[in-house]
Amino acid sequence: MTFDVAAVRREFPILSEIIDDRPIHYLDNGASAQTPLAVLDAVRRYETTSRANVLRGVHRLAERATELYEGARADVARFLGVQPMEIVFTGGCTAAINLVAHSYGQLLKRGDRVLISELEHHSNIVPWQMLRLRSGIELDALPVTPDGRIDLAALPKLITPETRLISLVHVSNVTGALLDVRKVVEAARTVGAKVMLDGAQRAPHGPLDLPSLGVDFYVLAGHKCYGPNGIGALWARSELLEAMPPFMGGGSMIARVTLAETTFAPPPRRFEAGTPPIGPAIGLGAACRWMAGLDWSAAHDHQMGLVQRVLDGLQDIEGARILGPASLQNRYPVVSFVLDGVHPHDVAQTLDSFGVAVRAGHHCAQPLMDRFDLDGTTRASMAPYNDTGDIDALLTGVRHAANTLR
Numbered sequence: 226m227t228f229d230v231a232a233v234r235r236e237f238p239i240l241s242e243i244i245d246d247r248p249i250h251y252l253d254n255g256a257s258a259q260t261p262l263a264v265l266d267a268v269r270r271y272e273t274t275s276r277a278n279v280l281r282g283v284h285r286l287a288e289r290a291t292e293l294y295e296g297a298r299a300d301v302a303r304f305l306g307v308q309p310m311e312i313v314f315t316g317g318c319t320a321a322i323n324l325v326a327h328s329y330g331q332l333l334k335r336g337d338r339v340l341i342s343e344l345e346h347h348s349n350i351v352p353w354q355m356l357r358l359r360s361g362i363e364l365d366a367l368p369v370t371p372d373g374r375i376d377l378a379a380l381p382k383l384i385t386p387e388t389r390l391i392s393l394v395h396v397s398n399v400t401g402a403l404l405d406v407r408k409v410v411e412a413a414r415t416v417g418a419k420v421m422l423d424g425a426q427r428a429p430h431g432p433l434d435l436p437s438l439g440v441d442f443y444v445l446a447g448h449k450c451y452g453p454n455g456i457g458a459l460w461a462r463s464e465l466l467e468a469m470p471p472f473m474g475g476g477s478m479i480a481r482v483t484l485a486e487t488t489f490a491p492p493p494r495r496f497e498a499g500t501p502p503i504g505p506a507i508g509l510g511a512a513c514r515w516m517a518g519l520d521w522s523a524a525h526d527h528q529m530g531l532v533q534r535v536l537d538g539l540q541d542i543e544g545a546r547i548l549g550p551a552s553l554q555n556r557y558p559v560v561s562f563v564l565d566g567v568h569p570h571d572v573a574q575t576l577d578s579f580g581v582a583v584r585a586g587h588h589c590a591q592p593l594m595d596r597f598d599l600d601g602t603t604r605a606s607m608a609p610y611n612d613t614g615d616i617d618a619l620l621t622g623v624r625h626a627a628n629t630l631r
């Protein structure tokens with residue numbers, strides 16, 4: 226089935242903006258994706274017809290707001306194939322991983338081990354290092370293969386009877402590599418370890434069925450899923466949420482407070498202290514509904530066609546090298562490359578003059594940059610609304626950078 230990219234583009238008003246006489250070729254979706262009218266409308270509707278705090282008021286606006294907020298939780302749950310009460314709204318992926326590191330982390334003791342990889346975003350490294358300082362856990366890291374995948378051949382060596390949690394990126398924000406989740410889950414089960422996936426770059430590419438993946442925790446960020454900023458979600462199996470102590474204390478997360486002690490509300494409220502980001506949560510729910518309505522098989526083929534166009538185009542540019550899988554197998558539409566002799570920031574600046582928005586730098590993955598002895602890369606990351614015009618503008622810009630900056 227063909228994919229009607231023009232129709233999708235029409236849902237994203239920002240894509241027809243002209244800035245400094247140049248159109249926008251937005252290839253920085255891995256940082257933050259753009260937002261469709263359906264999401265903007267849902268947030269506006271809440272703000273103009275139902276704005277109130279949630280879970281506390283008895284008046285009609287508060288009831289409406291609570292209904293929308295809990296409806297959004299159900300939308301996120303449906304998108305992930307799980308139960309609404311297993312979804313905790315957070316500030317984003319970083320906040321969700323920190324929540325797990327603090328709450329689940331309290332269940333870990335000195336000598337327990339957490340396994341991550343060299344491919345992780347800093348948000349899946351630093352919280353574990355901080356937990357190591359707080360409670361004396363040990364941190365291990367899987368290496369990365371030359372083509373930018375987590376090297377799962379090292380699993381038997383790095384999983385030990387003390388490994389309690391394996392926390393890995395589902396799709397790399399640098400190389401686009403897709404994790405072989407089944408292998409990880411199988412290995413984890415041999416020692417009874419839990420598995421958490423950082424879904425920041427996978428969730429924007431279509432619905433998931435988390436129970437069949439066999440993992441225990443999953444995190445995603447609203448702003449990468451065509452939703453608002455400042456919102457994200459943590460999914461965890463209900464028995465894990467039940468066992469986890471709260472991370473932040475305050476209003477809304479309690480059962481009963483006396484000056485002597487507090488008892489806590491059941492999950493997910495136990496983990497949502499204070500007034501949550503209500504409008505953004507409603508926007509994320511709308512984004513999940515929007516994503517669920519897309520033909521992802523066609524959208525994926527469309528995007529992978531764009532990746533192939535980038536890979537082919539870069540091959541013809543002298544000095545351009547890909548960091549990541551060279552084929553389309555088990556990869557998502559994120560392409561990182563270096564242009565020998567040219568700093569990635571200069572490549573990105575040249576691209577901006579061609580109207581092309583990309584990300585350049587270490588992508589919050591400094592251990593990965595160290596692994597490949599790089600300061601950084603230039604990264605093009607795609608969404609269903611990107612088209613061949615975007616890719617051709619990218620390649621024209623890279624060619625220009627190669628010809629003028631070296």
Ligand SMILES: Cc1ncc(COP(=O)(O)O)c(C=O)c1O
Nearest residue numbers: 317318319346348398423425446
């Ligand atoms: C793989 C990955 N994990 C985590 C994050 C952090 O997400 P956020 O900044 O929304 O907390 C990002 C953002 O770039 C990411 O790409």
